[in-house]
Amino acid sequence: xxxxxxxxxxxxxxxxxxxxxxxxxxxxxxxxxxxxxxxxxxxxxxxxxxxxxxxxxxxxxxxxxxxxxxxxxxxxxxxxxxxxxxxxxxxxxxxxxxxxxxxxxxxxxxxxxxxxxxxxxxxxxxxxxxxxxxxxxxxxxxxxxxxxxxxxxxxxxxxxxxxxxxxxxxxxxxxxxxxxxxxxxxxxxxxxxxxxxxxxxxxxxxxxxxxxxxxxxxxx
Amino acid sequence: xxxxxxxxxxxxxxxxxxxxxxxxxxxxxxxxxxxxxxxxxxxxxxxxxxxxxxxxxxxxxxxxxxxxxxxxxxxxxxxxxxxxxxxxxxxxxxxxxxxxxxxxxxxxxxxxxxxxxxxxxxxxxxxxxxxxxxxxxxxxxxxxxxxxxxxxxxxxxxxxxxxxxxxxxxxxxxxxxxxxxxxxxxxxxxxxxxxxxxxxxxxxxxxxxxxxxxxxxxxxxxxxxxxxxxxxxxxxxxxxxxxxxxxxxxx
Numbered sequence: 529x530x531x532x533x534x535x536x537x538x539x540x541x542x543x544x545x546x547x548x549x550x551x552x553x554x555x556x557x558x559x560x561x562x563x564x565x566x567x568x569x570x571x572x573x574x575x576x577x578x579x580x581x582x583x584x585x586x587x588x589x590x591x592x593x594x595x596x597x598x599x600x601x602x603x604x605x606x607x608x609x610x611x612x613x614x615x616x617x618x619x620x621x622x623x624x625x626x627x628x629x630x631x632x633x634x635x636x637x638x639x640x641x642x643x644x645x646x647x648x649x650x651x652x653x654x655x656x657x658x659x660x661x662x663x664x665x666x667x668x669x670x671x672x673x674x675x676x677x678x679x680x681x682x683x684x685x686x687x688x689x690x691x692x693x694x695x696x697x698x699x700x701x702x703x704x705x706x707x708x709x710x711x712x713x714x715x716x717x718x719x720x721x722x723x724x725x726x727x728x729x730x731x732x733x734x735x736x737x738x739x740x741x742x743x744x745x746x747x748x
Numbered sequence: 749x750x751x752x753x754x755x756x757x758x759x760x761x762x763x764x765x766x767x768x769x770x771x772x773x774x775x776x777x778x779x780x781x782x783x784x785x786x787x788x789x790x791x792x793x794x795x796x797x798x799x800x801x802x803x804x805x806x807x808x809x810x811x812x813x814x815x816x817x818x819x820x821x822x823x824x825x826x827x828x829x830x831x832x833x834x835x836x837x838x839x840x841x842x843x844x845x846x847x848x849x850x851x852x853x854x855x856x857x858x859x860x861x862x863x864x865x866x867x868x869x870x871x872x873x874x875x876x877x878x879x880x881x882x883x884x885x886x887x888x889x890x891x892x893x894x895x896x897x898x899x900x901x902x903x904x905x906x907x908x909x910x911x912x913x914x915x916x917x918x919x920x921x922x923x924x925x926x927x928x929x930x931x932x933x934x935x936x937x938x939x940x941x942x943x944x945x946x947x948x949x950x951x952x953x954x955x956x957x958x959x960x961x962x963x964x965x966x967x968x969x970x971x972x973x974x975x976x977x978x979x980x981x982x983x984x985x986x987x988x989x990x991x992x993x994x995x996x997x998x999x
Contacts, residue, residue: 530997598955600982601991739984 564637677730684723763807782961836909842901844893879907899930
């Protein structure tokens with residue numbers, strides 16, 4: 529093992545922890561939504577502070593790594609990817625917090641029929657599976673897993689479009705449900721953003737392992 | 749596109765030791781090329797081949813061609829002294845002669861019989877200016893070169909090389925014995941000299957290769973493993989061995 533391997537392992541393990549924290553946060557946000565559990569929703573908001581702290585910690589370690597080791601080639605791509613992935617994960621944490629805030633704001637549980645018809649929970653579950661797959665792709669440095677993320681993101685986009693239609697229909701049929709429908713639309717939009725963030729992370733994983741820039745390219 | 753230097757399937761042996769294996773590369777004029785690789789990989793042997801400094805080493809044998817401006821420098825018609833005027837060399841350790849600064853710079857001209865004081869003075873000034881040393885020594889040209897600092901001595905050696913008007917400058921770890929400030933001056937100088945010369949530098953300092961060269965060649969066990977733009981070599985090398993070496997994970 530060479531000297532540069534230590535800081536690389538350290539950075540990797542810190543980012544894996546960040547993945548784990550955001551995954552826990554998102555899982556709790558999903559449970560808070562499913563069970564309309566305000567305590568859990570508040571917990572998600574609390575976790576957000578720790579996620580922010582971890583983001584800063586990783587930024588600091590990455591900065592030191594660049595300053596002290598002058599990384600090149602795969603090490604350079606790795607640290608650049610870590611900085612971006614870190615930022616994307618922090619945003620997913622923000623999204624989980626945002627969803628929890630909606631739960632805290634709402635006095636009553638969201639309309640069960642709208643929830644079911646919009647497929648918001650299956651969408652949430654799909655986003656969580658994507659996060660797990662992205663985490664695995666990073667841990668195992670496996671670009672074939674990372675490439676699957678792009679397909680899963682298409683699935684989230686599809687649910688997003690379908691849900692808007694069904695919720696618009698729901699609002700037309702029963703205007704008393706407009707507030708709930710708007711909350712659910714906002715949650716779905718946020719879940720769709722998670723898909724985008726995970727796609728960005730997958731691109732960074734492929735960039736650092738294969739030295740291929742996929743950003744702004746047609747992915748196939 | 750014309751090339752300043754071309755080598756074609758170079759093989760070198762020292763006795764039974766096969767030091768360079770099938771090296772083919774092309775170097776454009778007015779560029780800086782860095783040769784990197786672990787000790788004993790053949791990069792210095794290859795550098796010395798370009799001004800025929802290996803010729804007198806016991807057991808040295810070479811196959812293949814080294815062309816400068818499309819002329820084979822190993823042709824029987826080439827006079828080594830003339831070649832070395834064309835291809836200057838700067839070594840790792842500054843090696844000024846125990847003479848004055850002035851005599852050091854114009855040494856190459858005086859041994860060729862130039863005696864005109866005005867010509868010598870002009871050559872001295874212009875070479876020292878190009879080597880970014882003129883302002884520091886212009887009032888002390890009669891001082892011994894050995895009184896200069898290490899970094900100044902190395903720039904003096906560069907000035908001495910420039911005085912005979914070469915077109916190619918070979919540098920064998922020119923800054924490895926210098927402090928960071930002198931190193932920065934030499935690096936800045938190399939970037940300046942590129943306008944008028946073709947420079948090939950052997951360095952063990954990866955960051956130096958990355959900073960100053962346009963293209964980088966990685967040698968390993970006598971083979972040229974990868975030769976590409978410096979940016980490609982240091983961000984996304986194609987060969988696993990290059991990556992292992994530049995990231996410090998070799999062996």
